[in-house]
Amino acid sequence: MKINENYLKLQDSYLFSMIGSKVRAFEAENPGSDIIRLGIGDVTRPLPEAVIGAMLKAVEEMSAEKTFRGYPPEYGYDFLREKIRDNDYAARGIDIEIDEIFVSDGAKSDTGNIGDIFSAENTVAICDPVYPVYIDTNVMGGRAGELTKDGLWSDVTYLHCSPENNFLPELPKKAADLIYLCFPNNPTGMGITADGLKQWVDYANEHGSIILYDSAYEAYITEDLPHSIFEIEGAKNCAIEFRSFSKTAGFTGVRCAYTVVPRELEVGGVSLNKLWARRQATKFNGVSYITQRGAEAVYSQEGKAQVRATVNYYLNNAKIIEEGLRSSGFKTWGGVNSPYVWMKTPEGLSSWEFFDLLLKKAGVVGTPGAGFGPAGEGFFRLTAFNSAEKTQQAVERIKNSF
Amino acid sequence: MKINENYLKLQDSYLFSMIGSKVRAFEAENPGSDIIRLGIGDVTRPLPEAVIGAMLKAVEEMSAEKTFRGYPPEYGYDFLREKIRDNDYAARGIDIEIDEIFVSDGAKSDTGNIGDIFSAENTVAICDPVYPVYIDTNVMGGRAGELTKDGLWSDVTYLHCSPENNFLPELPKKAADLIYLCFPNNPTGMGITADGLKQWVDYANEHGSIILYDSAYEAYITEDLPHSIFEIEGAKNCAIEFRSFSKTAGFTGVRCAYTVVPRELEVGGVSLNKLWARRQATKFNGVSYITQRGAEAVYSQEGKAQVRATVNYYLNNAKIIEEGLRSSGFKTWGGVNSPYVWMKTPEGLSSWEFFDLLLKKAGVVGTPGAGFGPAGEGFFRLTAFNSAEKTQQAVERIKNSF
Numbered sequence: 001m002k003i004n005e006n007y008l009k010l011q012d013s014y015l016f017s018m019i020g021s022k023v024r025a026f027e028a029e030n031p032g033s034d035i036i037r038l039g040i041g042d043v044t045r046p047l048p049e050a051v052i053g054a055m056l057k058a059v060e061e062m063s064a065e066k067t068f069r070g071y072p073p074e075y076g077y078d079f080l081r082e083k084i085r086d087n088d089y090a091a092r093g094i095d096i097e098i099d100e101i102f103v104s105d106g107a108k109s110d111t112g113n114i115g116d117i118f119s120a121e122n123t124v125a126i127c128d129p130v131y132p133v134y135i136d137t138n139v140m141g142g143r144a145g146e147l148t149k150d151g152l153w154s155d156v157t158y159l160h161c162s163p164e165n166n167f168l169p170e171l172p173k174k175a176a177d178l179i180y181l182c183f184p185n186n187p188t189g190m191g192i193t194a195d196g197l198k199q200w201v202d203y204a205n206e207h208g209s210i211i212l213y214d215s216a217y218e219a220y221i222t223e224d225l226p227h228s229i230f231e232i233e234g235a236k237n238c239a240i241e242f243r244s245f246s247k248t249a250g251f252t253g254v255r256c257a258y259t260v261v262p263r264e265l266e267v268g269g270v271s272l273n274k275l276w277a278r279r280q281a282t283k284f285n286g287v288s289y290i291t292q293r294g295a296e297a298v299y300s301q302e303g304k305a306q307v308r309a310t311v312n313y314y315l316n317n318a319k320i321i322e323e324g325l326r327s328s329g330f331k332t333w334g335g336v337n338s339p340y341v342w343m344k345t346p347e348g349l350s351s352w353e354f355f356d357l358l359l360k361k362a363g364v365v366g367t368p369g370a371g372f373g374p375a376g377e378g379f380f381r382l383t384a385f386n387s388a389e390k391t392q393q394a395v396e397r398i399k400n401s402f
Numbered sequence: 403m404k405i406n407e408n409y410l411k412l413q414d415s416y417l418f419s420m421i422g423s424k425v426r427a428f429e430a431e432n433p434g435s436d437i438i439r440l441g442i443g444d445v446t447r448p449l450p451e452a453v454i455g456a457m458l459k460a461v462e463e464m465s466a467e468k469t470f471r472g473y474p475p476e477y478g479y480d481f482l483r484e485k486i487r488d489n490d491y492a493a494r495g496i497d498i499e500i501d502e503i504f505v506s507d508g509a510k511s512d513t514g515n516i517g518d519i520f521s522a523e524n525t526v527a528i529c530d531p532v533y534p535v536y537i538d539t540n541v542m543g544g545r546a547g548e549l550t551k552d553g554l555w556s557d558v559t560y561l562h563c564s565p566e567n568n569f570l571p572e573l574p575k576k577a578a579d580l581i582y583l584c585f586p587n588n589p590t591g592m593g594i595t596a597d598g599l600k601q602w603v604d605y606a607n608e609h610g611s612i613i614l615y616d617s618a619y620e621a622y623i624t625e626d627l628p629h630s631i632f633e634i635e636g637a638k639n640c641a642i643e644f645r646s647f648s649k650t651a652g653f654t655g656v657r658c659a660y661t662v663v664p665r666e667l668e669v670g671g672v673s674l675n676k677l678w679a680r681r682q683a684t685k686f687n688g689v690s691y692i693t694q695r696g697a698e699a700v701y702s703q704e705g706k707a708q709v710r711a712t713v714n715y716y717l718n719n720a721k722i723i724e725e726g727l728r729s730s731g732f733k734t735w736g737g738v739n740s741p742y743v744w745m746k747t748p749e750g751l752s753s754w755e756f757f758d759l760l761l762k763k764a765g766v767v768g769t770p771g772a773g774f775g776p777a778g779e780g781f782f783r784l785t786a787f788n789s790a791e792k793t794q795q796a797v798e799r800i801k802n803s804f
Contacts, residue, residue, distance in 0.1 A: 001579040001610050002521035003669050007677050042472035052465040055692070059461060062655065063454040069655040070444035105507050105657075105687070112685030116542065119404035136684045140518065177403040208403045253464065253471040253691045255507075267405050275409050282538045283514030285507070288693055289655045290457070 006142045013132060015371035019355070026359050036394040038321070038382040039365040041186065041340075043250045045313060047294070048306030051249060054297035058290040072286035075277065076103025076258065080292045083299040084258055088243065094230045100262050100273060102280055103287050103295075107216050107244040107257040108133055111180075113283070114212060114240065114259070115141040117275040118178060125157040125176035127169050129187055129372030129379070131214070134180040143178075151374040160375055161188060167333050167342065168196060175207045181229075182214035184221060187372045187381045188342040189318075189334015191225040197232050204238035210267070211239040216257075219248040219311050220318075221337045236262035240272070247339065249298045249307050256287055256295045314339045317384035317391040324395035330402075339384040342369070346402050354380055361401035364394045408544045415534060417773035421757070428761050438796040440723070440784040441767040443588065443742075445652045447715060449696070450708035453651060456699035460692040474688030477679065478505025478660065482694045485701040486660060490645065496632045502664050502675060504682055505689050505697075509618050509646040509659040510535055513582075515685070516614060516642065516661070517543040519677040520580060527559040527578035529571050531589055531774030531781070533616070536582040545580075553776040562777055563590060569735050569744065570598060577609045583631075584616035586623060589774045589783045590744040591720075591736015593627040599634050606640035612669070613641040618659075621650040621713050622720075623739045638664035642674070649741065651700045651709050658689055658697045716741045719786035719793040726797035727784075732804075741786040744771070748804050756782055763803035766796045 019039060027033060046052075061067035075081070081098035089096040104110050112133055120142040126134050135153065138144045145155030152158060157176045159169035167188040172179075181200060183192040204211050213229040221227055229235045241260040245251035261273040297303045322335030325343055335341035345354040351368030358364050358380075369379030384391065421441055429435060449457075463469035477483070483500035491498040506512050514535055522544040528536050537555065540546045547557030554560055559578045561571035569590040574581075583602060585594040606613050615631040623629055631637045643662040647653035663675040699705045724737030727745055737743035747756035753770030760766050760782075771781030786793065 001612065001669055002523055003672055003674070003677060004519050004521055007519060007680060008672070010680060040472075044467070044470065044472065046467050046470045047464045049465065052461060055461045055464075056458060059454060059457045059692075062449045062457075063451065065446070065448050068446065068448045068652075070442075070446065071654045072657075105689075108687040109685060117406050117409060119406055121404055133684060140681070140684065210403065250470075252473045252687075255474075255687065255690045267403055270405055270410065272405070275405060278409060278412060279542070282535060282542065283511060285510040285654075285657065287507075288657045288690060290461075290692065291690055 004140065006140050009144070009147060010136060010139050011147065015367070019365065019367065022356070022359065023365055033363055035359070035363045035365060036386060036390045036397070037365045038386055038391070038394055039367045040385060041383055042252050042385060043247060044385050044387070045250055045310045047250050047254070048298070048303055048310065050297040050300050050303035050306055051294045055290050055294040058293035062289065069289040072289055072292065074281045074284060074286050075099075076101065076287065077289070077292050080296045083296055087299045089228065089230065092227060092231060094228060096230065096260055096262070100260055102259045102261065102276060103292065104257050104259060104280070104284065105255045105287055107214065107242045107246070110242050110257060110259045111212065111214060112137045113279065114276070115143075116279050117272065122177035123155065123157060125159055125172045125179045127159045127161055127180065127182070127185075128152070128374060129161060129369060129376035130180070131182060131186050132372065162375060163331070163344070166190065168192060171199060171203050175209065177209055179204060179209050179211045180214070181211055182216070183225075184217040184338040185334070186217065187340055187367070187369065187376065189338035189340035190342075191221060191223065191337035194226045194232060197226055197229060201229070201232045201235045201238060205234050209238065210265070210272075211235075212242070213239050214242045216242065216244040217247055217338055218243070219307070220315060220339055222315065223337055225337060230260070230262070236264040238265070240265070245295050245298060248311065249295070250310060251295070254291055254294060256291050313388065314384040317386065317388055320388070320391050321382050321384065321395055324399065328399045335384070341382045341384070343380050343382065345378055345380050348378075351377055351380055358398065358401070362394070362397035364397055406542065408542050411546070411549060412538060412541050413549065417769070421767065421769065424758070424761065425767055435765055437761075437765050437767060438788060438792045438799070439767045440788055440793070440796055441769045442787060443785055444654050444787060445649060446787050446789070447652055447712045449652050449656070450700070450705055450712065452699040452702050452705035452708055453696045457692050457696040460695035464691065471691040474691055474694065476683045476686060476688050478503065478689065479691070479694050482698050485698055489701045491630065491632065494629060494633060496630060498632065498662055498664070502662055504661045504663065504678060505694065506659050506661060506682070506686065507657045507689055509616065509644045509648070512644050512659060512661045513614065513616060514539045515681065516678070517545070518681050519674065524579035525557065525559060527561055527574045527581045529561045529563055529582065529584070529587075530554070530776060531563060531771060531778035532582070533584060533588050534774065537775075564777060565733070565746070568592065570594060573601060573605050577611065579611055581606060581611050581613045582616070583613055584618070585627075586619040586740040587736070588619065589742055589769070589771065589778065591740035591742035592744075593623060593625065593739035596628045596634060599628055599631060603631070603634045603637045603640060607636050611640065612667070612674070613637075614644070615641050616644045618644065618646040619649055619740055620645070621709070622717060622741055624717065625739055627739060632662070632664070638666040640667070642667065647697050647700060650713065651697070652712060653697070656693055656696060658693050715790065716786040719788065719790055722790070722793050723784050723786065723797055726801065730801045737786070743784045743786070745782050745784065747780055747782055750780075753779055753782060760800065760803070764796070764799035766799055
């Protein structure tokens, strides 16, 4: 009897628990202090009315024998897959069929579980800084090697992001089998152009790599950037796309997402669409009927307008942060096509030193960039998910404190 | 670039698709025929009123900023974990704490994903016949070896169940690291006594095995049988328990379950509770707030009574099937502590031959036992999830046809 020993290599993640304990300690020492939280990556606005109405109706249906629904289809109800196909793909000129769309309970589940269908021998390329799930799930899957002294994993090809490349990674020098990309990016907030993304698609097709493309923040794009990797020619032969209703429609507490695996996508003649279908049919049992009716309503005329209003609200907060800090001499990235603003810490402070000072001097909580990987050291993430009023106050306080 | 080649070993599961196509063909040839379906393992009664009320309220909460909820806790809300602890454990004299309870979207997900935390080198013992997910997920995980001509996997230790052992497996002759047990059983409907289960717990503790105990059907127990493996002394040192709201409270379309991993459970000094916590925190993002409020309501006084009424309704159907068939000379198992009745096919018919004849002569659909493994050949599963009226009719038709 042995455990999966790769789990023993994982580092405990202290990021958000350390933030929590530091904030609690500060509050204990400074009772009545008015702390503004721009740290979390979680939405705060209520669900769109169209979604609420659809879910109330769906709950009522579950109360009567004639309209009760049992096990949902493992890959999602067609009523939702059709809406996704029509609105997120066909409307952008992308030909994706419903059997290429797999509805799930979250992009975290899907980006975590996708490793199941790939060999443990594959090499991976991952950005630094990055959303930690990509790294941790590959450690669990035995693809990361050993943790080195500099905080990097020996077998991972890191795609270093820094002010020098404007936080847009360059193609790896060493070919990787699986390439994780996320645009607009968490944590840096940077988007990628079609030309930029085309380079990655061409590279993947040339090297036989698969791109795992996380576009959970596509609804925040305001400039002329691709919303889907499948807008890029050749992507269906080399990419899997992860989408979520979490940041788009405020579904973080409702749990619904989807993953697109094109029929064309093959490795050695084996269809990845069929492998993922088999994985989901065997280890997953579909998403709540009520949730899927809620997600469907996101695509109604009313729902679209309400979702757009909420996203615009957050985008306006991002603009307040980004413009406010930049005009005061801070160096910033993101915030234009993303709810995240990424900033250089002032005066050469480390991420955590700045965290402490910001809390003490401004009463503002953010996220230390070092929590997203070694290349995040010296940077800091602020999020747009507080109220407009609090966001404005926080920016004023930061300006006055540094 | 390589796929997980274990996936190529999987057999396509034609069971339910073949049932579907046979029924459709029959309906096309016999328009207007009144087919009664006792094949599916899915509930049909509406959700308890208490659950509906709680979910309606939770949806409303999501519509207002003050009561909106974002990301749920990864292991479940305490309000639900406390109810589970109090009602499913403490009330039976079992001391389980809330940090040993992991709320999830389904027992299928959990029994499928639990393999993540164990080495691919572990050996597994699995009943035959069995719920196919246990086998398939171990094929995917590389623990099953190769499929042999007799339909068994070379590296799996099979726990053969037959009329000779009353479909209660004997302890394996060859020690296995992971032992999958499900009581009351799907598909045979058989329950296990405390003495019977004690043998397994003692065996596991002696051999350093872990028992993966699926008690998704515990609500159907009517006799003096253990509802939880943790009623057995020593089980906390060797067992993980999977529970679900699907068959208990009609949640197949709502998706909520939980897994109990005791703090005492260790392999080589490593806590399995911590490993599962890490797995879930990394590859899962919690269950919908609305769903968890619905599950909480299952434990209200009103909810308990409503759930009991629905379970009793299904149990009465099971009794109609079991007693009806037995009194007509059929050999049956299960149906007393389970919604499933397992029967020997008459006249030496194979499972599929009986399926065809039953459809043709009686217009009744069931599930061929061979679909649950080689030892299911010559047996047949009927389920209690249709209406009482239809169930009664089906039994009369079967009696008159054979």
